[in-house]
Amino acid sequence: MNFDLPPETETMCAAVTAFARRDLGGPKSYDPELFDHDDFRRRWRLAGRQGLVGATAPSAHGGCGLDALTATALMEALGAGCADTGFAFSIAAHLFASVMPIVEFGTGEQQQQWLSGLSSGELIAAHAITEPNAGSDILNLTTRAECSGDHWVLNGVKAFTTNAPVADLFVIQAATEPGGGYFGLTAFLVPAGTPGLLVGAPHDKVGLRGSPTADVHLTDCRIPLDWVLGGVGAGASVFAGSMKWERTCLFGVYLGAMRRVIDSTIEFVGERTQFGTPIGEFQSVGHRIVDMVATLQSARLQLMLAAWELSRGADGTVSSGLAKVAVSEAAVKIGLDAVQLRGALGVTAGDAETLLRDALPARIFSGTNEIQKNNIARALRVGRRARPRR
Ligand SMILES: Cc1cc2nc3c(=O)[nH]c(=O)nc-3n(C[C@H](O)[C@H](O)[C@H](O)COP(=O)(O)OP(=O)(O)OC[C@H]3O[C@@H](n4cnc5c(N)ncnc54)[C@H](O)[C@@H]3O)c2cc1C
Incomplete structure (x- = not known):
């Protein structure tokens, strides 16, 4: 097993995190009635210039032609830098649920008509x-x-x-x-x-x-x-194809968001003092942080395995379903822990409560976690009688 990402991928990811931190800050208001279309477009075009919105589209159509494993690392880097996880999610949904179906199922004419605009950041898809x-x-x-x-x-x-x-x-x-x-x-x-x-x-x-x-x-x-x-x-095949990408690569955004919040939590427990000592000195606080890191690490390994399988064209029903469940449940758990470790500050506006709120929909979209488990159980032939031995 080789856990290294190629140096050029590491470099690209570091640049994306820095770009997202600098240029993809959230809108002035998250109130849907005050939704600022122009600002959303402005940030989308910037992301387009970085190659994010067409990352897995072929280079012949203006994309970057990344494989699933590299794209998952890229989404992780985006999630780590972009405090507006919703915006990163929109990019990933556009790319994996709409652009990739056109890449995989579109006619030459359809690809010619749509892919370059969708990859450059000029057009948005749903x-x-x-x-x-x-x-x-x-x-x-x-x-x-x-x-x-x-x-x-x-x-x-x-x-x-x-x-x-x-x-x-x-x-x-x-x-x-x-x-x-x-x-x-x-x-x-x-x-x-x-x-x-x-x-x-x-x-x-x-x-x-x-x-x-x-x-x-x-x-x-x-x-x-x-x-x-x-x-x-062929609609169900188109949909299944899009979910194959979404259940792996899109969830990279959550890996990055969790990492960002764990980092800020470690910083917080080093600064917050009670009983004359940083609260990070208390064993139960330290253990909670270790559990957060362990939860993220095991979810990350599952997602990277699923992405690696997708890169190799394997049937990822089991690995991508397991990874989708693991990452979404990890995000809820880490969000809850990050809130708890901040005390009352945790329930005021900030990255901990935002992660928790952003994590809730992840258990629902791309097929609910219950549906993933149904699919995995079916793939494992759970409940089927064993074939008689000859
Ligand atoms: C943030 C967000 C973005 C979304 N984006 C899109 C999008 O771009 N395009 C799109 O088409 N849809 C989108 N969706 C919708 C999403 O795909 C659905 O919400 C999801 O498939 C679940 O459907 P539902 O909400 O109708 O819940 P239901 O299917 O009504 O399920 C309700 C509950 O019953 C459970 N349940 C249902 N059937 C079973 C079963 N057989 N076994 C066990 N439990 C079961 C579910 O797990 C769930 O807990 C989005 C949803 C969210 C939250």
Whole structure:
């Protein structure tokens, strides 16, 4: 086993952390009603110039062509530097859930049309599959796409779409054969501004507040036949492909955020004095910090293993599911510990309570942790009778 990242990756990651710390500070307000579109775009373009928003897209289309392991390290570096984890999450969702499906499933023309803008930071994308009544039960969509001669007509509502309020392009999933199971869904590339596509008001969330999220309403939205992504009936494959990237690389952002908060917590317990001594001198405080470091380290090793497998094209159902659960649960635990170690200061605005709030959605998006465990148990054939020995 070799745990070293190549020196050029280390150098790139250090530069990204420094850039994010310097240039990607959060917005003036996280209130969705005061959402500053211009400032979000400004920071997005800066991230684009650093190669972040197209990191895994091919260089022929303006990306950096990174593999999954290097991209996970890059996301970790971004999360370590960017105090606005929501913004980093938006970048990762754009890249892994929208750009990569176009890389893996797009036609030459679609790639030509969209990838360079999406990789440079000029364009932002969103992937909309969840509906008000179809979350975990993702094959049961009620959004319909009906083929009517030389065009498709989309009708329905997509819920909780990351980046919807800022997106230039939507990957929209709809049922082309209701009740058709895995092959009943189709993905479409629909530009913002297409008549019949309307984005709702941004949601006010407990965490990831720097990442704008909204519902998308489709009412008799007519689109050309060649806006299908990946072929009719391939929507679930497109989605599964995007989740393969998201469950590994995106969670690198959380590794960086945890590291940042552990560092600030170590600093805090060295400065905060009670009973005439820095509280870090108390054994229970020191042990709690050691437990935080151990939790991060084991989550990190699981995520890097999953990313390494993805880089090699292995089926990552088990390793990426385990890693997704480990990283999201670690973020909640480390957030709670960081709050506790700050005493009352921990529940006032600061990086500890922010990590805790940002960690809560991580147990839900990319497939809830319960659904990950269902998938892992299925992959391990739990509950199936052993085959009789011959
Ligand atoms: C910050 C954030 C960003 C998101 N971004 C996007 C996006 O960009 N695009 C998009 O399409 N969606 C997005 N989502 C939606 C997300 O994918 C869904 O929230 C998620 O799939 C869960 O669906 P749900 O919320 O409807 O919960 P439900 O499916 O209703 O689940 C509710 C609870 O029941 C449990 N449950 C359900 N079924 C089972 C089962 N079979 N076994 C055990 N437990 C079960 C779940 O684990 C959960 O605890 C986002 C969500 C969040 C929080």
